[in-house]
Amino acid sequence: MARGRRLGRSFFARDPRVVAPDLLGMLVRHDDRALRLVEVEAYCGVDDPGSHAHRGPTPRTEVMFGPPGHLYVYFSYGMHWCANVVCGPVGRAGAVLLRAGEPVAGLDAIRAARPAARRDRDLASGPARLCQALGIDGGFGGIDLVRAERGIDLATDGWAPDVAPATSVRVGLSPARGADLPWRWYLPGHPHVSARPR
């Protein structure tokens, strides 16, 4: 596993809009693979029309209503998996979507897991690409990252971006679903960021 200090429960117990920018520059690790996060989004539970948890707990979203630091994995557009870290106090259903990262360890394994990527900058530049790169699918839903279940966790290696995080609206939300809320954070100009800011 790449070198770094694993993040603890209290890191994730804060509002997802505070955790999200803090995660930029930190590592998502799965066994020998690691990505440095360059793009994330915050989702704020029942108060947020863009959140899957907006309509209250269901079998799909119940993980978000549980303790922070666990993984919420959902199936997107009939063929992709996307991963979030549950954030905030129990019952608030906050989450941070991991949208893009730069490979920093296990490059061979990551390339093997992303045969469709034509360039290295496409390896994890998107929420479903990031999951493919790390080998995360629905079977990892609900695992506790604070205990590194299944070999997955979030960590810091002390590296910090030399630019302030930029903000924008979240990607892919229709006007009725909070399309105007500026809850996306990314490292400006970073080649591994998934989409152009709006």
Next chain:
DNA sequence: CCGCCGATCTTT
């Protein structure tokens, strides 16, 4: 580089 479209299936 950009825009369009099809794939594929869960949730509403």
Next chain:
DNA sequence: AAGATCGGCGGG
């Protein structure tokens, strides 16, 4: 019927 997406294709 839409959705927290991706990759291939065509055009500029």
